[in-house]
Amino acid sequence: MAKLFGTDGVRGLANGHLTAELALDLSVSAAHVLVESGSFDGRRPLAVVGRDTRISGQFLEAAVVAGLASAGVDVLLLGELPTPGVAYLTGALDADLGVMLSASHNAMPDNGIKFLSRGGVKLDDAIEEAIEARMEEPWERPVGGDVGRVTAHPTAIEEYAAHLVGTVGRPLAGIKVVLDCAHGAASVAGPKALADAGAEVIAICAEPDGLNINDGCGSTHLEVLQRTVVAHGADVGFALDGDADRCLAVDAQGHVVDGDQILAILALSLREEGRLAADTVVATVMSNLGFVQAMQAAGIVVRQTAVGDRYVLEDMKTGGYSLGGEQSGHVIMSAHATTGDGVLTALQVLKRMAVTGLPIAALASVMTRLPQVLVNVPGVDKARADSDEALLAAVHEAVSELGAAGRVLLRPSGTEPLVRVMVEAVTADQAQGVADRLADVVRERLAL
Template sequence: MARLFGTDGVRGLANGDLTAELALDLSVAAAHVLADRGVFEGHRPFAVVGRDTRVSGEFLEAAVVAGLASAGVDVLLLGVLPTPGVAHLTGTLGADLGVMLSASHNPMPDNGIKFLARGGRKLDDAIEIAIEQRLREPWDRPRGGDVGRVRPYEPALDDYVTHLIGSIDHPLVGLKVVLDCAEGAASEAGPRALAGAGAEVVAIHASPDGLNINDGCGSTHLGSLQEAVVREGADVGFALDGDSDRCLAVDHEGTVVDGDQILAILAQSLLERGRLAKDTVVATVMSNLGFVHAMREAGIGVRQTKVGDRYVLEAMNISGYSLGGEQSGHVIMSDHATTGDGILTALAVLERMATTGRSLEDLAGVMTRLPQVLVNVPGVDKFRADDDAVVAAAVAEEEAVLAGQGRILLRPSGTEPIVRVMVEAPTEEQANGVAERLAEVVRTQLAL
């Protein structure tokens, strides 16, 4: 049986793969696992629960809360709040468990459940496996006053916005910013935080109706942001995703600045201020070779992990690094957050612009991107991608052609039923050719 938990919680089609029954059962199992591990020992347990703007989040929230309360866990309802906001409040409120209902950048019909441990950190793999193993087991249910109590936590949004504004030292007065909120969880928090820090903010896609999250907007659809930045004469634009744990940018001319470039900008900023722990940044194997070369030229070490912000976080936590991230726009600044935070990232980039007087275009020039092509191959058995001999032989053949002047990465997605083929090469034409040939092999060999 395939694992329920992917690299970022449990995701699936809401009311299809991810039902109210499953949400309730997962919450009960999580409560039991944490109780058996002594997390609740000596006090009455409590959890915080937040969600993004998807309409399905309403019934899934009710199911999660029912599961937790029935297992004797008190619950504070945070309402619509970004994932990093839930993580922040899990820590500051001293909650034993945080729960976020979101499928991040996925289409509206999907949803997901992310569990956060005490302190706001993601659960480790061992706990997630234990939760799956405890699903639907017989248990003694609490009665009377031992069941959990449920109430809203009204200051949630204010607390989170105050935290965000406090993350920077220099006001952003004089900077005009377009912020694409993806019709998601940051539609209120994002504009408030940037404006509160002194920027002039033009918010777009900030009128969520439960159905329009990520619909042609946000970090996976940058076209409308590029147009708005040029039209408004803004200095910069930022695009968040549905739960605001990632951020991509565009400069004043509408040119995209990806997560690698953002990470490079922030790494140099922290290094200059003596705040880059061990003079090292954590990235993933998907990071562009140009990023790796630029960091090493700047005297910054690069620690690379498997794809997934959970693995970036793991490396940061184990070794005490202060900055890490992914090309997709997940950027983690451990001095201020326990997870990727798109609004926090935007504030940090804006502060760098404000303190240096340099444009984002100029700052992003710290690295030169090697042409990189990513092809997503759907409709295949992603679990066979690492073991198929024919696919492996095709990859080896193409690597020989590149002769060390590029690289190939083929991996199953941790959150979607697809295989990703990533190729870097000296020219875009060459990268496209290699990627398309390998994608066809994957499509044929791993077809369902």
């Protein structure tokens, strides 16, 4: 059987790759692994299940719940709730397992299943492998009173929003904010949390119909947010993705504030408050060099991991760090969350604006984004990208040309036969020229 779990759960075309049968089998297997690895003192294990707004989440939720309950696990239904909300309630409700049904920023036809262990943290690779290995094995089914109970938990949104508001510590009165909810899982929780914290909120793309999630809106399509912020004279705008674990922003003029800039704002804020552990922030190799330079100038250490919030989380956990994130808008604040949380990120940026009295444009100006060009080169033998001598020589030449003011990164794709060429330089023309030149070498040297 092909490996099911990717870097963020099991994801694919709903009712294509990701079927009800697969969802049920995965849930049964997860229940078996859960029961055998835990101690329950005679009680049934407890799971919480949430989903985003995709129409396919309805049948997948039914399949997941059926699998868990049939294996003797009690289930609380959280309904439509962001991934970080499910993670929070997994811990707050003392659940043994959390399940989120979402394909995040992917288009509506996709969906996914993400399992969370006690405390709302992502499963270790070893546990995911154990779940896969146990699928479709014979098992003794509980009967009678030993099957699981299924109960709705109607206050999930209120509890999650209250948790978010509790992280702010001061009213946000006087700040007008536009929140693009991507017609996704935070369409209710997001505007509620910001409004309860005192901000004046204009919610857009917050009318999910099961089909419109991420459709021309949210963190992957900022144009509607930019227009709305300017049209309403708002102070700032934030865009979430379908499951609200990421957040990007725009300033009052509609200019984009990306994940690196948000991370810089929060790093300086936490250090000022004495809450930036080891004066260190965790980012990825794709973080803009301008971010790294700004943090170094401020005396903050930047640790860089492979691309993916999973790897950022792992490094934060290992080192005990309090802040990490990605350019794409995944920001993790370990004092308040176990995963990226877009609404939490927006609230913390708004708090910084309120404390300093500065607009987000001024706060983001702490770093200067270097022009960054990314060229994907398909149809190549990516396995040879780090060993071909001619390619390595071309990279070395490009690095020497750019000097300390630029950067080159060749990264084989984890899922496709392609190599990504990323170049940063002082000017966009120089970055594009170097990237195109290296892409030509990749095509010539690694052609299949």
